[in-house]
Amino acid sequence: MDLRQLKYFVKIVEQRSMSRASVELHVAQSALSSQIASLETRLRQKLLIRRSTGVVPTEAGQALYKHAVAILRQVERATHDVERSGGEPSGPASLGLPVVVEDLLALDLFVAARARLPQVTLHLSEGMSYLLKEMVLQGRLDMTVTYQFEPSPGIVEHPLFTEMIYLVSPAKSGVKPHKEMSLAQAVQYPLVLSSPQTAMRRVVQAGLAAANLTVTALAEIDSLKTLVDVVEQGHAHTVLPASALQRQLKTDGGDSLVLTPLDISRNVVLCTSEHLPLGVAGTAVYELLEDVVRKALKERRWLGIGPSTGSPSG
Structure with a gap:
């Protein structure tokens, strides 16, 4: 598939409008329509439905959208890492934090990131743990903190701590x-x-x-x-x-x-995608979060919380 077509398709889905996507992309609406028609022909599937309320993806379009977002994100990450190779970590990195854990980790991680990773733009996303994990699978988040409950296909879990x-x-x-x-x-x-x-x-x-x-x-x-x-x-x-x-x-x-x-x-874990490797910035934030947890556990700053088996230790 053509990356340009995927970029156009994602923008149309997100804008829910061919005309708004045309303005955002600085591409003629007729050219957008032609590229989407070519993509639909290539995949032998109808991807978008035009309604009076806007453009919506079909079931096949929804499936393609999830993959397209991940593909474009990986291409952007790879390009950035190659261009900045050899330098200090830089660029965007995203981490999901469930509401309950956010107060525990967010501020310490932000402060540590500003001090140790000044060129990294940290994006913290709050939400329900199962939704954050889905965003990691879709490539919309680099990683998320969540809870160990049952294995999730495509997800790699790293233990952080256990809490009462x-x-x-x-x-x-x-x-x-x-x-x-x-x-x-x-x-x-x-x-x-x-x-x-x-x-x-x-x-x-x-x-x-x-x-x-x-x-x-x-x-x-x-x-x-x-x-x-x-x-x-x-x-x-x-x-x-x-x-x-x-x-x-x-x-x-x-x-x-x-x-x-x-x-x-319950065990709290850090999750990444099994199939989408972290970029340089994401890897740096992953390691920094481990350090933040390790330090808090060593100093016993969190009550009712202790190391998990295999979690970072002092």
């Missing part, structure tokens, strides 16, 4: 601090939990399945702030990982929350 999971209770509930509580005991309390597709909920469901238990949540809330607010105001309990509770852990739970470690934990 806590029952988070309102102080007014009368729950007394425990050294540890079983998940079976925790689900006896009225719970608000995140939705089933989130990594935290999947950890809870796996623990329940292992114990042949079920739970009915009072509500499903994906917002971390709202979950904590609901608990602080005494409406329910919830289950959260150590990464989401560093402020509370460092103040012994404060006056509004009681934190009880559960008999479950």
